[in-house]
Amino acid sequence: MDQAAGPARTVILTVDDDPGVSRAVARDLRRHYGGSYRVVRAESGESALAALRELKLRGGTVAVIVADYRMPKMNGIEFLEQALDIYPGARRVLLTAYADTDAAIDAINVVDLDHYLLKPWEPPEEKLYPVLDDLLRAWRATDHRPVAVTKVVGHRWSARSSAVREFLARNQVPYRWYSSDDPEGRRLLCAAGQEGLRLPLVITPDGTALIEPEDRELAARVGLATTPTTQFYDLVIIGGGPAGLGAAVYGASEGLRTVLVERSATGGQAGQSSRIENYLGFPDGVSGAQLTDRARRQAAKFGAEILTAREVSGLEINGASRVVRFSDGSAVAAHSVILATGVSYRQLDAPHVTELTGCGVFYGSALTEAAACQGHDVYIVGGANSAGQAAIYLARSAKSVTILVRESLSMSHYLVQQVEETATIAVRTHTVVDAAHGSRQLEQITLRDTATGHTELVDAQWMFVFIGAAPLTDWLEGTVLRDSRGFILTGPDLTADGRPPADWELDRPPYHLETNVPGVFVAGDARAESAKRVASAVGEGAMAVMLVHRYLEQS
CATH class of the missing domain: 3.40.30.10 (Glutaredoxin)
Known part of the structure; x- marks a missing residue:
């Protein structure tokens, strides 16, 4: 272990068993923070714990601990778990390789991990210092007593x-x-x-x-914002998936008073994805949680309000004002609205599935349950991208993963290749789930071959369902035009011949992402004929904000 010379100051500790990496981390930290903090470097979990104990005895303070995940004898998570007992107020960062991001996600629950960084972190000005700056600001804002969770x-x-x-x-x-x-x-x-x-x-x-x-009571009690700070905004965004977060970033960064309203958690379906590999700029892939975290922090940085666990029940037009009604009777108004409500997974229509939902049957990837699947047989229903991503992720620890698909796989080519190359994944085509069985938890499922009609009863404790999605737009009935499936019509799609709707009052036609209500726009999966991809959703969120500006300039 070595440490920077000079008077006793608040410590940033880094531990990595690779001497070269250890020196590089310490070098980058000292270059940026050496004037205000003392950087302590260790090359094993044991020596780092000894350094923390010595600092504790001397009455020193530790602001941030940066630990590598792959270390012999004691990995980064095990080290941080013990370091937590010594300095519970220190912010904790895990350095991981791409292959270890699932362990980093698990560490969020094990050691209250504040952040994880993928190696290499070059350039530090973009990938290391902004993260450490945020953590140090958060550390300085606390009184450093033991952190309750x-x-x-x-x-x-x-x-x-x-x-x-x-x-x-x-x-x-x-x-x-x-x-x-x-x-x-x-x-x-x-x-x-x-x-x-x-x-x-x-x-x-x-x-x-x-x-x-x-959810709303829980959100308020754990520090999530649930109530708007004012009653009128330039822009209300409904839905916190990629489209909504993209709109929030661009709206707030361009000076619009922006509030985003999310009924559950930001990220939408994309936020539940274990690995998105076809998103521009991330050649090694990025988890939905990681992408969501970055987007949420970015929106907040520019001043966007983000309300969680608020259910929207209606949209009213009151002159130039668009009023968004909440299910509890309260409301918020704005000059403009972007509908980014996304879609929800369709429910599996088979006996006893509803009763066992959350008890072995899950919709979406349910990453919080992934660790419990270790060594078990897992069934995935559906053949599109979300199903493929979940199968590959769960196959890392499950005994086997079986994909059940009514016809054939419809996922992207790169996912089909990965599924075929993973020995523990099997694909059963022309197979549907006829029933689920179990008293308090899922125990068995009945499978039926759609070609032959043959049925089979198999043991199953885990079943994840991805069978298409339906738009969350029923609350717009009577206000915004939708197609027969509930997707929102915009721009030239509002009428068959491309002319504005009969009740359209403006001289100009609706903008490309504008609904039949002027000033109400749509972005992402809820829009009719949208691409259903993360990148296109983010792009539509940005484009919708551009059209909002155009609308406001002409109003």
Whole structure:
């Protein structure tokens, strides 16, 4: 271990077993932070822990700990877990290779990881310093007492327990999970006076006990914004997927008073993806969670408000004002609106599937459940990109992954190749799920061959469903024109001959992404005939903001 000379200052500690990498990290840190912080370097988890204990005895403070994931004897997660006991207030960063990003995501729950960085981090001015700057600002804003975290106590096969964990994880709220059968889980239930009668139990960082909380209550209690700061904006964006986040970044960065309203968690379906490999600028791929985190922080940096767990129930036109109604009766108004509501997974219509949803049956990738699939047989229903990405991700730890598809695979060519090259993935074409079986959790499923009619009962504890998507637009009935499937019509698609709708009041025709209501635009998957790709959704979000500016200039 070595450390920078000079007076005792707040420490940034870095640990990496590769001497060359260790020196490079320390060099970059000292070059940028050496004037204000003391950089301590270690080449093993054991020596780094010894350094932390010595600093603790001397009354030193540690602001940030940067640890490499792949270290012998003690990997980065194991080291950070022990470092957490010594300096719980220090911000924690994990350095990972591309192949280890799943471990980094798991570390968010294990050690309350603040960030993970992919190696190499060059240039540090773009990939290292902005992250460390944010973490140091956050560290300085606290009083450095032990950091309390949200605790969740629930039953392993409880649908609501699973939903709460998914909500917290997707909103990047650190939490610790305790099974109601574990000693610590039972202790927490007893302390809250529940003793397992009603689950899940959520204990917030300030010690408040929430019994079976709804998403909005949970969001407010763990520090997520749920209430707008004002009643009128330049732009209201409904939906926090790639299109909505793209619109928020461009709207706020160009000076529009912008608020984004999301009913669950930012990222949408893309945010649940384990690996997006065809997004421009990420040749090694990027997880949906990582992309969402960056986009959300970027939107907030420019001043966009992001409201979570707010359900929109209606859109009203009041002169030049567009009024967005919430399900609780409150409302917010704006000059313009961008509808980026995205789509939701269609439900599997088979006996007992609904009762077992969240108890072995999941819609989407449900990454919070991935670790529990280790060594098990997993079934995936669907043959498009989301199904392929989930299959490849789960195949890393599952005993086997079987893709069930009604006809044939319809995913991108690169995903088909990866599926074919993965020995633990099997594809069963012309196969559907006829029924799910189980009392408290999924135990078996009935499969039917659509060509022969033959049925088969197989053991199954895990089934992830990706069978197409439907737009979330029913609340727009009577206001915004939609096609027969519920997708929103815009621009030239509003009428068959390309002319504006009969009730269109302006001299100009609707802009390309504009609905039959002037000033109300659409971006992303909810738009009729959209490309259904992350890159096109982000692009449409940016384009919609450009059209909003044009609309506002002419209003």
